[in-house]
Amino acid sequence: MSKDTAAQSKANQATIAYRLLKQDIIKGIHQPGDKLLMSHLKESYDIGAGPMREALSQLVADRLVTAISQRGFRVAEMSLEELTDIYDARAHLEALITELAVERGDDSWEATVLGEAHKLSRVNEVNSPEEMLEVWDSRHKSFHNAIANGCSSVKLLELRMSLLDQAERYRQLWLRQTVFSQSALEGKRQEHSDLVDALLDRDKARAKQLMYEHILSPIPVIRNLLP
Amino acid sequence: MSKDTAAQSKANQATIAYRLLKQDIIKGIHQPGDKLLMSHLKESYDIGAGPMREALSQLVADRLVTAISQRGFRVAEMSLEELTDIYDARAHLEALITELAVERGDDSWEATVLGEAHKLSRVNEVNSPEEMLEVWDSRHKSFHNAIANGCSSVKLLELRMSLLDQAERYRQLWLRQTVFSQSALEGKRQEHSDLVDALLDRDKARAKQLMYEHILSPIPVIRNLLP
DNA sequence: AATTATAAAAATGTAGATATTTTTAAATAA
DNA sequence: TTATTTAAAAATATCTACATTTTTATAATT
Structure with missing residues (x-):
């Protein structure tokens, strides 16, 4: 079993x-x-x-x-106020965690991040659009988890998960728009690539800033889709 | 009623x-x-x-x-590892929140912080030692809450509360040592005073750094008392 | 000693009893 | 008539007592 x-x-x-x-x-x-x-x-x-x-x-x-x-x-109701509040908190927390990951992450962390980035960049040979959505989302999450894990703080990672759960309903709105748009997807690909560069360069300030902006970027999309 | x-x-x-x-x-x-x-x-x-x-x-x-x-x-068990992890997370989160509070806090925030700081500095005319403990702890919490509230982020404040709850059993160990020691209490008084100065000066970097150190300062005390 | 059988303790789940809130309808007043 | 109040009924949430399942402790057996 x-x-x-x-x-x-x-x-x-x-x-x-x-x-x-x-x-x-x-x-x-x-x-x-x-x-x-x-x-x-x-x-x-x-x-x-x-x-x-x-x-x-x-x-x-x-x-x-x-x-x-x-x-x-x-x-629970969804609202523009909550969207803004959750994403503001997420962006700041994720930026902090990224900064710590750059400080604390070891070689094996670098390797894992690189590996997950590669898997994410190769979401292609899939059958249905629905599968595409699922696979991309899953690998995107794994990529970000891999980065965050570098901070080595159990409690900060728990807080991060709590915010992710609260953001999930809003994220779902953004996901379809992004995954099914070739240009949006290319934009994300670029952001991820820049992020990985900053991480491997151990450029703390740049990685932090890129992550902050990366987290906030879905807000305009979600705002338009919010009922 | x-x-x-x-x-x-x-x-x-x-x-x-x-x-x-x-x-x-x-x-x-x-x-x-x-x-x-x-x-x-x-x-x-x-x-x-x-x-x-x-x-x-x-x-x-x-x-x-x-x-x-x-x-x-x-x-749940208590451990040195958890103590370290919780306080590391708290220090980073509280530093972040303090930074945001300095950026975002308005005049009424300043006024409340100053008021709570004053109340905390005047914990004197009390009856029993047990009452002293209770009153000081309560006002100390109110003081820190007042600072944190300046960040205006519901979600960050919720995460903060979650960590505070998790730290509470460890904090209790530190509290008695601190409140019943005239020198320890004076040390805290000084830290709080410096903190308030930095806040009112809107010195973001200094306030952030002072808060980070203030949160971590109880660790050596607690480590010695941990069973 | 290790394994299996048995009994006791404990956790978990269910069904029905109880208490609270909401709805409905009738009665009263403006 | 229209609005408001009141009372009863229905719907719903919550709790309790009991039943079931699982684990743990003990004793018996190999």
């Missing part, structure tokens, strides 16, 4: 519900502002009220869901 | 359990590594298993508790 299958089978109902709900909120199956009715959730996920509550209050901590005592749960 | 009492009376069992448990873990009533037995918790807090699980899994997200599926919950 694979490790993954073992983990899945061991996971309790609350964990299963948490994963499914989170995915469905990110995918937009549950829209911002939607009421998350316990009776519906119980039925559609086939999970009891207890574990479901447990999952929901975790998502409240993740800021993907809001709760009012005795009045249940709703999918 | 006061707002607080109303909030208390409206809060559900899970929220009550979360608050009580968190306090008791920070106070050390539940020690690092302790098993959090559902039957004991149910009895001592007089709260059912469902809400108690909900509270526990929130504390897992807060990193104050660890969970193993089907094997229950334990108070």
Whole structure:
């Protein structure tokens, strides 16, 4: 039995519900502002009220869901204000982490970053557009994770993940626009290439600045798509 | 009826359990590594298993508790490695937030910082040592919160709070040593005064550097007290 | 000693009971 | 009529008590 299958089978109902709900909120199956009715959730996920509550209050901590005592749960709203706030925080945090990664990253970090950059630049021979989207997004994330890991700070990486989760619904809006536009994709390719250059040159200030701008760049696109 | 009492009376069992448990873990009533037995918790807090699980899994997200599926919950261990990691992250994040506060803070921010600094410098006419501890800690937190609020980033402030919560058990070790030592207290007074000067001078680089060092300064004290 | 069987303890989940909020409809007042 | 209040009903959230599953401890067996 694979490790993954073992983990899945061991996971309790609350964990299963948490994963499914989170995915469905990110995918937009549950829209911002939607009421998350316990009776519906119980039925559609086939999970009891207890574990479901447990999952929901975790998502409240993740800021993907809001709760009012005795009045249940709703999918958290999306707004231009939140978009700006999340991306401002992400840009500053990611810039900080990049700076630390340049200071602290070793040879093996450099190697991994270079490897992930290469994989990302070679997203070509794919079948469907949907697969393209998935593969590019996955490799793009791996590339950025590889850079960030160089900072060697467990806690900063956890904070980074928390912001990424909160940004994910906004990112989804940007992703389609970017991956399906040859020129946008080429722009990203250039940004990534410049970034890698700065990292390998150990040019702290330049890497920090490039990362800051790279993170903020999707904002105009997302702003236009925001409902 | 006061707002607080109303909030208390409206809060559900899970929220009550979360608050009580968190306090008791920070106070050390539940020690690092302790098993959090559902039957004991149910009895001592007089709260059912469902809400108690909900509270526990929130504390897992807060990193104050660890969970193993089907094997229950334990108070998270404390370690020198975690101390170093948390304080490294805190110092960098707080320095970043301070820098932004100097950039973004307005007149009313300056006024609040100055006011809180004044209150903190006047913790004197108190009755018991225990009260002294409580009052100083409370005002010290308010002072630092006032500075941080200047950054105007909801998300960065949330990340800051998350790290503060994780640092709280370590901070408690340092607090007694500092508040009950006249020389240590004088040292802090000086650091705070320098910090305020840099803030009001809008000296970004200096404020950032002072804050970075201020956050890291408790580490040697805590290291010696760590069990 | 190592392995297996058994019993006890504990975690987790379910179903139904209870409490709260929301909706609906009727009654009252402007 | 229109708006407001009130009371009852329905919908919903939450909790409790119990049932089930899993783990852990103990004893028995090889």
